[in-house]
Amino acid sequence: NAGVTQTPKFQVLKTGQSMTLQCAQDMNHEYMSWYRQDPGMGLRLIHYSVGAGITDQGEVPNGYNVSRSTTEDFPLRLLSAAPSQTSVYFCASSMDRGYGYTFGSGTRLTVV
Amino acid sequence: GQQLNQSPQSMFIQEGEDVSMNCTSSSIFNTWLWYKQDPGEGPVLLIALYKAGELTSNGRLTAQFGITRKDSFLNISASIPSDVGIYFCAGQLTSGYALNFGKGTSLLVTP
Numbered sequence: 229n230a231g232v233t234q235t236p237k238f239q240v241l242k243t244g245q246s247m248t249l250q251c252a253q254d255m256n257h258e259y260m261s262w263y264r265q266d267p268g269m270g271l272r273l274i275h276y277s278v279g280a281g282i283t284d285q286g287e288v289p290n291g292y293n294v295s296r297s298t299t300e301d302f303p304l305r306l307l308s309a310a311p312s313q314t315s316v317y318f319c320a321s322s323m324d325r326g327y328g329y330t331f332g333s334g335t336r337l338t339v340v
Numbered sequence: 341g342q343q344l345n346q347s348p349q350s351m352f353i354q355e356g357e358d359v360s361m362n363c364t365s366s367s368i369f370n371t372w373l374w375y376k377q378d379p380g381e382g383p384v385l386l387i388a389l390y391k392a393g394e395l396t397s398n399g400r401l402t403a404q405f406g407i408t409r410k411d412s413f414l415n416i417s418a419s420i421p422s423d424v425g426i427y428f429c430a431g432q433l434t435s436g437y438a439l440n441f442g443k444g445t446s447l448l449v450t451p
Contacts, residue, residue, distance in 0.1 A: 232382075259437070270344075270428065270441040271383070278437065286438055318382050325437050326371045326390065331382030 234332035241309040249304040251319030259322040260302040264315040309339045346442030359416040361445045363429030371432040372412040
């Protein structure tokens, strides 16, 4: 089925560890983004990309890194995990700005 | 990001009742979107609005893009138990890429 696929669904990290959250879409969407969702905070934009090779920072980029080498994939890297990064992470894609975004099912990350 | 004020924060209603929720901003938006999120899942797009004054329906759901472009409303008619979830509004500025989300309205429906 077409859509946005995120892996893993759950992850526990120790403080200081690094990891990559994977995101892939098969809808040939140019726009992709990463959000984090915290209780009472809604969804906040971390990084986004408007096409392969083009990325930019969102509202809360510190501690995260992204790259986009293909249209399909947009991985999110945590460089040195901190407890403040405990959250649910969502990847989303869209065919163009202003159109509705399709979200993945999320990665629930706990940093201890 | 731009602050979106979404209200009410939560609603507890009986099956069959109508529901109204709204979202306001101090900024003018070019696009308003309404999403629903079920537990353990990502948000799912319900309705997208692109023009001031636009009124759009999706089954029992109706949403409007406010005339001032600073607000939007979502109504659910004749609620059913599967309407339970968190409803988010999201707006996009004329310039820029980011979607700005409200903090959500949690809806509970009792049979």
